[in-house]
Amino acid sequence: MMITDQHAPTTDRAIVIGGGQSGLAAACALRTHGFQPVLLEAGPEPVGSWPMYYDSLVLFSPAHLNALPGMPFPGDPAHYPTRDQVIDYLRGYAETLDCEIHTGRRVTSVLCDREGFVVTTQTGETWHAPVVVSATGNFSTPHRPDLGLTEFTGQVLHSSEYRNPAEFAGKRVVVVGAGNSGVQIAVELAETAEKVTLVSRQPVKIADLQGMEAFWTFMKHLGRLPLGAALARTGLLVGQQVIDNVGGYRTALRKGKPTHRPLFTKATATHLHWPNDTKEQVDTIILATGFRPTLEHLRPLGALDRAGNPHHRNGLSTTHPGLAYVGLLGQRALYTAALGGAGWDACHVAKTLRQRLPRKTPACCAH
Structure with missing residues (x-):
């Protein structure tokens, strides 16, 4: 992992908030497209929230569908990885990245200045960059629906x-x-x-899907298509x-x-x-009622609606041209929020950011 000074020239710096699967995929894609990624992870290592999941968790799809760009998931491609195998995979993936990775850096706010964005962590550090990619996932914001449990004492x-x-x-x-x-x-x-x-x-x-390569191939291709995200957003796949x-x-x-x-x-x-x-x-x-995006660090920037959802199109902010997202549910493809889908949207976001933001062009406040 490359380490540099946070106050170095920021022309091509891109701050990635979150060091789980989406953040790692974003850092890789940004580096590929000429940016200098700086990844800020709240936890003690760049594996996101995986260590906090329940002990017996097993992925819901085969290993060959759960790889990040440039690094196949190890072992039998047809096996279903465990939580700890995913953690080991992410650790190994982080070691391959040619970028800065700083752990123990929970981002508390993102604001604008003349150079672009100012990212502040709970340690009091500030980072400056013309590009910010928020890849914070949703584990920190569990969804607790109102089920009428006010009288329940258990x-x-x-x-x-x-x-x-x-x-x-x-x-x-x-x-x-x-x-x-x-x-x-x-x-x-x-x-x-x-x-x-x-x-x-x-x-x-429940279906017996093990060994049904035709099914998984179909789902893999559907997962890459914007159609999948459109179906998810319209609710046609809810409950299915x-x-x-x-x-x-x-x-x-x-x-x-x-x-x-x-x-x-x-x-x-x-x-x-x-x-x-x-x-x-x-x-x-x-x-077991799911999660919601963890994006309160963007509230001071004015990038969210009242419900806390980001204003974006296919992962690119519609309020701040230098701001983007990776890992939102139904962001651009069906599996965006899953391990195997993080790379697809990361590549799209990084490529589009490079096209929209020529070098030496601060873009944060160009609303």
């Missing part, structure tokens, strides 16, 4: 707080959400907890997530470990309620 966790089933031994647990994480967590807990119920608005859709049966999930659900029910309609102090006067005593609720 434990309520988000999946981001779940690590392993040990602390839930002998407890009655409800997992909310029938996506990959919800199903993985519920099936794992069912081996330890007294009772586990998976609840969701949509049915659980198909889960690979790699973990024996279908059999587990058929055996009632966990059981599956529709979303509850009411919560009291110790029970969840369904229609027809059915109820269930519950100790813990785990919300």
Whole structure:
């Protein structure tokens, strides 16, 4: 990793905020297009939020679909990588990058000056550059929907707080959400907890996808196309997530470990309620309900709407020409926010930034 002075000339400097998969892919793409990337990562190493995911996490697609540009994922291309294998992969990828990487640098604000952007970290450091790419992911902003739990006196966790089933031994647990994480967590807990119920608005859709190369090839190409992102943004793909049966999930659900029910309609102090006067005593609720973008560092810049979403088109800010994003859900392609999709949008963003911002042209405040 190349280390230089933060006060060096900033003509082609590009600040990348976030050192996970999206930030690493962005740094690689920016370097390819003639920028001098400086990557600022809040954590102790450039692996993003992966160390904070639950211990047993397994990716939901084969290794050959989960590589960043220029470095295949090691091992059998058909295997499904674990959390720790992803961490090792990202560590190795970071070592290959010819750019500055600074850890322990949580960005608190981004503002404009005459040279472009001023990026400030919690350490008090300031960095100057004409280009900023925000690649902060969403793990730090878990989505906790209003499910009417104000009277519930039990434990309520988000999946981001779940690590392993040990602390839930002998407890009655409800997992909310029938996506990959919800199903993985519920099936794992069912081996330890007294009772586990998976609840969701949509049915659980499980398919045997291992070895179906035609399916994964189709999804890979769909994932690269703007059509995929358009479908995601319009909601046509919402609730249609198909889960690979790699973990024996279908059999587990058929055996009632966990059981599956529709979303509850009411919560009291110790029970969840369904229609027809059915109820269930519950100790813990785990919300596998997704995440939202972590972009508050851009609030002072005026780059976000009231809901905290960025004003952008295909990852390029529509309010500040030198600002871009990598890793937003449905940014330009279907898998933008996934490990295997980060490189596609990173390349598009870096190429477009170079075309729009000729050298020696500060562009931050050219609204």
